[in-house]
Amino acid sequence: MTLLQIMPEDAPETVRLRTDDLDVIHKELLRIGVRLVRWHAARRLPADADDTTVMKAYKSHIDHLSAEGGYRIVDIVRMTPPPADTGQGRQTCPAHEKFLQEHVHDDDLVRFVVAGTGCFYLHVAGQVYAVLCTTGDLLSVPGRTPHWFDAGARPSCTAIRFFQRADHSAIRFLPDGIASPFPTHDDLLATPGN
Ligand SMILES: [Fe+2]
Numbered sequence: 001m002t003l004l005q006i007m008p009e010d011a012p013e014t015v016r017l018r019t020d021d022l023d024v025i026h027k028e029l030l031r032i033g034v035r036l037v038r039w040h041a042a043r044r045l046p047a048d049a050d051d052t053t054v055m056k057a058y059k060s061h062i063d064h065l066s067a068e069g070g071y072r073i074v075d076i077v078r079m080t081p082p083p084a085d086t087g088q089g090r091q092t093c094p095a096h097e098k099f100l101q102e103h104v105h106d107d108d109l110v111r112f113v114v115a116g117t118g119c120f121y122l123h124v125a126g127q128v129y130a131v132l133c134t135t136g137d138l139l140s141v142p143g144r145t146p147h148w149f150d151a152g153a154r155p156s157c158t159a160i161r162f163f164q165r166a167d168h169s170a171i172r173f174l175p176d177g178i179a180s181p182f183p184t185h186d187d188l189l190a191t192p193g194n
Contacts, residue, residue: 002036003132004028005188009123012181016127018191029131032124035140036131039112047115051076054114058160061112061138069140071110071162079118079155099149102177107168109141116157119185121148123178132188146174150185 004025006017019025029036041057054076062074079096102123113133120139122129123146133139151157
């Protein structure tokens, strides 16, 4: 289920809007220049599909978006609990842990969720937009938008990433980042009503 929860930047416990209505989500995000659309695979994907199979299944979408947005680099990232996962506590690997902190980068933030879930938090115009994306969601956020990302204590997320620049790994963490008091990916999924 795709979910949007909007909170004031200075009151993380206050919910201004919470919805799983895709039309409402689409409209609310467009107001801040963010696009969320749904993609469907050209063929049914097995759960253990490798990168080549995933890329083939979404080739027409990928080619169209890459041409439209000038995305020259397309790759796949897979977030899974480590093999030694005990089921207790946050198990995110250090490479992904850093994305829990508010940061910016020049490149657009463009991610397509192939499988699983992941929550993108966009800090725009005095509010935090928590966008919980699920299988089939493509999220496009303009570059330099302050944001953070959480896939939960036991991540299960495979995503296609799109980049305009070869140096896309250059990110700047914000010293006054506001991420920590906001509901996590797991909090949002656990809230009654889901
Ligand atoms: Fe980022």
